[in-house]
Amino acid sequence: MSLCGDDHPKLIARINRIEGQVRGLKKMVKDDRDCLQVLKQIAAAGGALRSLGSVILEDHLKGCVATAIQNKDHEAELITEVVDIFNKFSR
Numbered sequence: 001m002s003l004c005g006d007d008h009p010k011l012i013a014r015i016n017r018i019e020g021q022v023r024g025l026k027k028m029v030k031d032d033r034d035c036l037q038v039l040k041q042i043a044a045a046g047g048a049l050r051s052l053g054s055v056i057l058e059d060h061l062k063g064c065v066a067t068a069i070q071n072k073d074h075e076a077e078l079i080t081e082v083v084d085i086f087n088k089f090s091r
Contacts, residue, residue, distance in 0.1 A: 004062070
């Protein structure tokens with residue numbers, strides 16, 4: 001199954017920003033920056049990843065899962081997969 005949603009350029013832009021945050025984090029550690037500054041950057045990168053995941057999950061629910069339920073095509077299996085993903089996000 002391919003990625004749901006059709007705004008891949010926006011997703012790529014988000015991923016590029018996250019990648020920049022992680023590179024910045026690496027530089028902060030190399031430069032022996034203050035622990036609290038490093039922790040704030042870790043929190044920011046983690047939040048950005050969670051936000052990206054939420055966007056992709058929403059697209060998945062609105063696209064792939066909704067279509068499968070309407071077509072009665074493996075909907076129980078997809079719902080189980082979504083529950084598993086929700087559980088991973090809630091950790």
